[in-house]
Amino acid sequence: MAAGEGPGEAVPCVTLAVSVxxxxxxxxxxxxxxxxxxxxxxxxxxxxxxxxxxxGPAPKPDSAVVRDALxxxxxxxxxxxxxxxxxAGSGLTLLQTCALSLFVFTGASQFAxxxxxxxxxxxxxxxxxxxxxxxxxxxxxxxxSQLLALPRFVRPFAAHWVIDETxxxxxxxxxxxxVRIGFTLTGLTLYVLWNxxxxxxxxxAEALGDTEAWGLDAAGPAVFLALLAPMLRTATERAAAxxxxxxxxxxxPVLPAGVPVLVAALAAPAVLWLKxxxxxxxxxxxxxxxxxxxxx
Amino acid sequence: xxxWIAIAATAxxxxxxxxxxLLVPAHTLERxxxxxxxxxxxxxxxxxxxxxxxxxxGQSLVVDARATGLGxxxxxxxxxxxxxxxxxxxxxxxxxVRALGG
Numbered sequence: 306m307a308a309g310e311g312p313g314e315a316v317p318c319v320t321l322a323v324s325v326x327x328x329x330x331x332x333x334x335x336x337x338x339x340x341x342x343x344x345x346x347x348x349x350x351x352x353x354x355x356x357x358x359x360x361g362p363a364p365k366p367d368s369a370v371v372r373d374a375l376x377x378x379x380x381x382x383x384x385x386x387x388x389x390x391x392x393a394g395s396g397l398t399l400l401q402t403c404a405l406s407l408f409v410f411t412g413a414s415q416f417a418x419x420x421x422x423x424x425x426x427x428x429x430x431x432x433x434x435x436x437x438x439x440x441x442x443x444x445x446x447x448x449x450s451q452l453l454a455l456p457r458f459v460r461p462f463a464a465h466w467v468i469d470e471t472x473x474x475x476x477x478x479x480x481x482x483x484v485r486i487g488f489t490l491t492g493l494t495l496y497v498l499w500n501x502x503x504x505x506x507x508x509x510a511e512a513l514g515d516t517e518a519w520g521l522d523a524a525g526p527a528v529f530l531a532l533l534a535p536m537l538r539t540a541t542e543r544a545a546a547x548x549x550x551x552x553x554x555x556x557x558p559v560l561p562a563g564v565p566v567l568v569a570a571l572a573a574p575a576v577l578w579l580k581x582x583x584x585x586x587x588x589x590x591x592x593x594x595x596x597x598x599x600x601x
Numbered sequence: 602x603x604x605w606i607a608i609a610a611t612a613x614x615x616x617x618x619x620x621x622x623l624l625v626p627a628h629t630l631e632r633x634x635x636x637x638x639x640x641x642x643x644x645x646x647x648x649x650x651x652x653x654x655x656x657x658x659g660q661s662l663v664v665d666a667r668a669t670g671l672g673x674x675x676x677x678x679x680x681x682x683x684x685x686x687x688x689x690x691x692x693x694x695x696x697x698v699r700a701l702g703g
Contacts, residue, residue: 380684387688401604408612411619413647418611420654428607432614438646439615444639446622447630455623464620520696523670526654527691530671533647534678536640545641546648553649558660569649573641577634 363479370483374490377470381412382498387524388415389506394516395423399507406503410496411468413532414439416525417566426563434566445472452476452484466492541580548572670695 385406392402397419405415414435421431446467452475455463466488475488510516537543553569560568622630630636655671656662673694677687 384685384688387692397604401608404608405611409608409615411615413643414611414615417646417650418607420650422604422607424653424657424659428603429610432607432610434646434650435611436614436618438643439611440618441639441643442615443618443622444630444636446619447625447627450623451627457624460623461620464623465616467619467622518696518699520666520670520692520694520699523655523667523674523691523695524688526651526667526671527674527688529647529651529654530674531678531684531687533644533651536644536647542641542644545645549645549649550652553653554656554662557653557657557662562660566646566649566653570642570645572645572649573638577637577641 365479365483367483367486370478370486371490373474373477374487375494377474378491378494379498381470382495383502384412384528385499385502386506386509387521387528388412388419388499389503389508390510390513390516390521391416391506391525392419392503393507393510394521395419397422399504399511402507403500403504406500409435409439410465410499411439411442412499413529416528420525421563421566424562427561430561430563430567434563434570437567437570442467445469448472449475449488452481453488454481463488463492466496468495470495541576544579545572545576548576666695666698667691669698 388406389402392405392415393399397405402419405418409415409418417438418431418435421434422428446464449467449472450460453463471488471491474491475484478484478487510521513519513521516522533546537546549569549572552572553565556565556568630639651671655667656664658665670691670693674687674691677690682690
């Protein structure tokens with residue numbers, strides 16, 4: 306989903322330290338404990354964030370959770386307007402635009418799909434790009450399933466709302482009750498508003514006529530930039546982003562539309578592989594040096 | 602018709618990855634390499650998409666009013682502006698430059 310305050314992975318990481326101790330120790334729930342193993346650089350030691358472990362978690366008033374949820378839901382829900390306008394400007398019909406918000410409901414993928422279609426891409430290549438952007442939601446779901454502890458038959462319904470914003474709000478809550486309220490209310494607010502504003506945006510774009518004269522073709526890339534910026538925390542992310550830009554632009558004139566972005570996605574495994582090799586080399590050198598010293 | 606196929610494929614694919622996260626046992630996706638790749642994949646895709654949708658028309662590379670608009674969005678980001686302001690700045694500046702004949 307398109308989100309400014311949406312999390313890079315940074316938000317869940319920061320909030321994890323708070324939410325883990327807060328998770329009510331329900332009988333037979335071993336999964337909550339697994340959260341401790343989540344990678345979280347720079348988080349404080351668990352002991353520091355558990356005032357009164359054993360007294361149970363400090364409950365958060367429901368009204369505060371509702372405020373969190375509505376704040377995020379409304380701010381981001383309104384940006385569906387930008388999607389509606391962009392989608393209509395890309396040549397999709399009103400029905401197609403609304404179907405995307407109703408059934409895809411994850412903003413970055415939606416913007417990517419209409420952008421690829423506007424560029425005249427093969428529909429399956431366009432869908433592949435949108436799909437790969439949606440893969441991160443699986444990892445949100447993994448964390449949420451531990452915190453929400455939903456009965457199995459509810460999960461297929463909850464799954465549609467597993468996105469950046471619902472995850473950010475849910476992970477920031479101290480107790481299971483507030484996690485559930487936060488997730489549900491953020492999901493509901495965002496789903497209703499995002500779809501309403503998509504409809505209004507698409508209708509508005511038809512009324513505006515030439516969306517390019519209004520600069521609305523800049524909305525899509527601006528959304529991507531706003532989503533990307535908080536993720537560029539370390540040299541690894543910046544290297545992947547830089548390489549992806551080179552690959553994406555470099556192959557654009559020579560490969561069919563929609564394919565260059567898939568090639569650019571290879572920047573992620575490529576940078577991880579190079580980083581792994583660099584670390585491996587370093588380790589190798591260190592071992593050799595140590596051996597030399599031992600020989601002496 | 603082909604647009605509907607793309608929409609259906611995206612909807613089904615995106616729903617299934619959301620559902621997988623809620624259904625699979627926790628340890629399945631907890632391998633460090635899988636986690637790192639999952640975190641880095643959106644970075645690469647978003648960077649490439651930002652660049653392409655700013656600097657291309659069809660299959661040719663261009664620099665036009667959108668580049669100025671993205672510059673405005675980047676400035677708004679640095680000033681920690683809210684999401685809607687960032688997008689609004691890009692749209693307004695792009696429209697402004699076009700109106701001036703850029």
